[in-house]
Structures are given as C-alpha cells and as structure tokens.
Amino acid sequence: MGLYAEIEPYEQGMLDVGDGNSVYWETCGNPRGKPALVLHGGPGSGSSPYFRRFFDPDVYRIVLLDQRGCGRSTPHASVYGTDMSVNTTAHVMADLEVLRRHLGIGRWLVWGVSWGSVLGLRYAQTHPGVVSELVLTGVATGSAPEVALLTRGLGKIFPEAFERFLGELPAGERDGDLAAAYNRLLESPDRTVRERAARAWTDWETATIPAPPGSVERFEDPVFRMAFARTVTHYFGNDHFMGEGNDEGVVLRDAPALKDVPGTLVQGGLDFGNLLGIVWRLHHAWPGSELVVVDEVGHNAGAPDIVEALVAATDKYARRR
Numbered sequence: 001m002g003l004y005a006e007i008e009p010y011e012q013g014m015l016d017v018g019d020g021n022s023v024y025w026e027t028c029g030n031p032r033g034k035p036a037l038v039l040h041g042g043p044g045s046g047s048s049p050y051f052r053r054f055f056d057p058d059v060y061r062i063v064l065l066d067q068r069g070c071g072r073s074t075p076h077a078s079v080y081g082t083d084m085s086v087n088t089t090a091h092v093m094a095d096l097e098v099l100r101r102h103l104g105i106g107r108w109l110v111w112g113v114s115w116g117s118v119l120g121l122r123y124a125q126t127h128p129g130v131v132s133e134l135v136l137t138g139v140a141t142g143s144a145p146e147v148a149l150l151t152r153g154l155g156k157i158f159p160e161a162f163e164r165f166l167g168e169l170p171a172g173e174r175d176g177d178l179a180a181a182y183n184r185l186l187e188s189p190d191r192t193v194r195e196r197a198a199r200a201w202t203d204w205e206t207a208t209i210p211a212p213p214g215s216v217e218r219f220e221d222p223v224f225r226m227a228f229a230r231t232v233t234h235y236f237g238n239d240h241f242m243g244e245g246n247d248e249g250v251v252l253r254d255a256p257a258l259k260d261v262p263g264t265l266v267q268g269g270l271d272f273g274n275l276l277g278i279v280w281r282l283h284h285a286w287p288g289s290e291l292v293v294v295d296e297v298g299h300n301a302g303a304p305d306i307v308e309a310l311v312a313a314t315d316k317y318a319r320r321r
Contacts, residue, residue, distance in 0.1 A: 003053035003307055015102055017068070017095040019086035024072035025065040025099055029057040034318060035108035037096065038064045039116030041138065044231030046071030046224075050302070054111065054135075054310050059318040063108070065099060067092050067119075070227050077234075078227035080194065084187075084234050088241040089142075093123050100130065107132045109317055111310075113301045114138040118240060118251065121282075125257045133317045134263035137310055138271065138299045139279045142240035143249035149276060151178040151236065154208045157272075161207035168200035180237030186230045195222070198229040208272065209299050252278070255285035262320070263289045264313035266306055268297035 012026035029052075038051045047064040055062050068087045069077035076082060100108065110131050112120035117136035124131040140146055155162030166174050173181035185197035202219040219225050235241065242250040263286065267279045274280075283291040292313075297303040301310070 002304075003050075003311065004055065004057060005053070006049065007052055007057050014072075014074075015095075015099055017091075017098050019091070020075065020083070021068050021086065021095075022074050023065050023068060023095055023099070025063065025103075027061060027063050027103065028052050029055060029060045029062040031061060033057075033059050033061040035103075035105045036060045036062050036314070037100075037108045037110050038062065039110060039112035039119050040064075040067065040071075041112075041114030041116050042070065042228060042231055043067065043115045043119075043235045044070045044077060044228040045115075051111070051113075054307075055314050056318055060109075060314070061105075063099070063103065063105075065095075068095065069231055076223070076227055077231045078223045080189075080191070084230070087231065087234065088238075089119065089122060089235075090241060092119060093126065096123060097127065097130075106130075109133045109135065109314070111135045111314070112137075114140060114299065115142075115235075118142040121251045121258070122242070124261050125251070125254045128257070128260075131261055133320065134258075134261055135266075135310060135313045135317070136263065137266040137301050137306060138273075139265050139267050139282065140273050141249050141251035141278055141282060142235075142242055142246070143252065143278070144239055144247045145249070145276055146273060146278060147179060147236045147239075149272070150208070153275075154272060158207050161204060165200060165204040165207075168196060177237060179233045183230070183233035183237045186226075186233055194226065198222075198226045201229040201233065249278075252281060252285060255282055256287070258289070259287040261288070262317070264292065264309075264316075265289060266292045266294065266309040266313065268300060268303065268306060269293050269295045270298040272299070 007028050009026035009028045014022045016022050040047045046066045066073040110120040117139045169181050239246040283289050292309045294305045
C-alpha cells in the first residue's frame with residue numbers, strides 16, 4: 001500500500017489571521033469529502049505537495065497550510081525584523097480555528113508530522129469536539145526534556161558534530177539553554193552572525209536526524225535555512241510556549257483529555273525521540289490510541305513502511321464518518 005497519485009489543489013488562498021500575518025492554505029481531493037488537516041513539521045518547515053498523497057482523494061477533503069512565518073505565508077521568518085512574538089503555539093492554534101471556520105468545517109481529522117504532531121496533540125486537547133481523529137508520525141510532545149535531548153543530549157552520540165555546534169556559540173553561552181542561545185544569535189542585527197548561526201543550527205540537525213536527500217537539500221536554500229532555524233530556536237528556546245508544567249510535559253499530562261479522539265501513532269524504531277520513551281508513555285496515557293512501531297527506521301515520514309502504516313491509518317478513518 002503506497003502513496004496515492006499526485007493531485008493539485010482545487011482551491012487555495014491567503015487568509016488574514018491577524019497580527020499582520022496571512023497564512024497560505026489549499027484544499028484538494030473531494031470537496032464533499034471527509035475533512036482532513038495536514039500539520040507540517042519544523043516548526044517552520046512549510047507544507048509540501050507530498051503530504052497530499054497520504055489520503056484517498058476520492059474520500060477526503062484535504063487541507064494544507066503554511067504555518068505563520070514559513071512557506072508562502074507572510075511576513076516570512078527569514079526577514080530580519082519579522083515579529084516573532086506573535087508566532088506561538090497559541091497563535092498557530094487560533095489560526096487553525098480561523099481557517100476551519102473560513103472553510104465551513106465542523107470537525108476534521110488532523111494529520112501531523114514531527115512538530116506537527118506536537119501541535120496536533122495540543123490542538124485536540126484544547127479544542128474539544130473539533131478533532132475527529134489524529135494520525136501522527138515522528139511523534140513528539142514538545143516537552144523540555146525532549147528539547148534538552150535534541151540540543152545537548154545527542155552530543156554524547158555525535159561528539160564531533162556537537163563540538164562544532166557548541167563552537168559557534170560564545171563561550172559564556174555554551175553551558176545554558178542552547179536553543180535560546182542560538183535564537184539570540186539569529187536575532188542579531190549583524191547579518192553575518194545570523195547566517196552563520198542558521199548554518200550551524202541546520203548542520204547540527206542534519207548530523208543528528210538522518211533524513212532523505214530532499215530534506216537535507218532544503219537547507220541549502222538560504223531563505224528556508226534562516227526561517228527554519230529562527231523559528232525552531234524560537235519555539236525550542238521558549239518551551240514551545242506550552243506554559244507552566246512543561247518540564248514534565250504538558251501534552252503528556254493532558255493525554256487523558258484525548259479519550260474520545262481515536263488516534264494512530266506511527267513511529268520509527270530508530271527515532272532518537274524514543275530515547276525518552278515519550279511515544280510509549282503517550283500511547284499508554286491516551287485511551288483508544290494505536291501505536292505502530294516500524295523497525296529500522298528513524299525520523300522519516302517518507303520511509304516505505306512508515307508510508308504504508310500512515311496510509312493504512314487514513315484509509316481506516318475514511319470509513320469512520
């Protein structure tokens with residue numbers, strides 16, 4: 001069971017969501033089909049035509065958007081001076097509600113990858129009755145321990161890359177919150193400092209998260225690289241804007257709130273996020289969830305066995321009207 005055929009949007013536009021921001025959105029598939037929302041990763045990666053293919057286009061009304069500051073949305077996070085204070089988890093969830101009402105949708109399945117899984121989980125927890133099902137891969141919950149693992153903990157596994165990663169920071173910044181320290185560099189008025197920091201951050205990500213060539217190549221685009229690094233460090237350095245209690249994990253804490261939302265978690269067995277047992281703990285705290293672990297695969301939504309499991313999940317939920 002592979003991906004569905006490539007399709008094009010039948011409708012698209014820019015939606016004013018306030019704070020001077022407009023987000024790009026598109027719909028494809030069946031205009032009268034079961035609504036499904038796609039949440040991309042990053043934060044700051046932007047949507048991809050590839051994600052349309054995880055859904056049967058005869059059955060689903062597939063909605064994609066570029067979250068604030070990335071892709072085709074404006075203003076772009078790559079532009080120095082773009083106000084990042086209005087780019088938070090709460091702002092983006094509010095944007096989803098503006099889009100849902102704009103499209104006249106009551107409830108929708110939410111499909112999320114990586115950061116998109118964090119956003120999808122929190123959206124379902126804080127907007128009861130809006131999410132019909134969840135299909136998530138590269139699963140994370142945005143907790144402080146997860147950020148610490150990805151920024152400092154993996155340094156024990158990739159010591160050479162970690163030495164280069166630390167080396168870009170001023171000596172006095174190397175013992176604290178590394179994401180926040182990098183975000184300060186990415187907000188520097190000095191363009192050279194910003195560009196060096198964006199390159200160093202994406203080099204670290206490339207070294208620690210094995211990914212398909214296309215995913216690595218995007219970091220060669222200086223506009224994408226800057227927006228991605230700036231947005232990720234903005235979220236990582238601020239506890240994903242989850243509020244108090246995120247040291248232990250707000251999403252995990254509130255997992256019982258998902259008891260009425262069926263969900264499928266598809267996770268690569270070699271995803272480094274598994275080192276904290278987050279996915280296993282989420283599955284056991286979330287009544288009605290299904291966990292599918294794919295052996296010998298890391299943080300990669302494009303791996304054939306991951307694709308098969310994700311398509312099987314959307315096909316299953318397509319029958320659930």
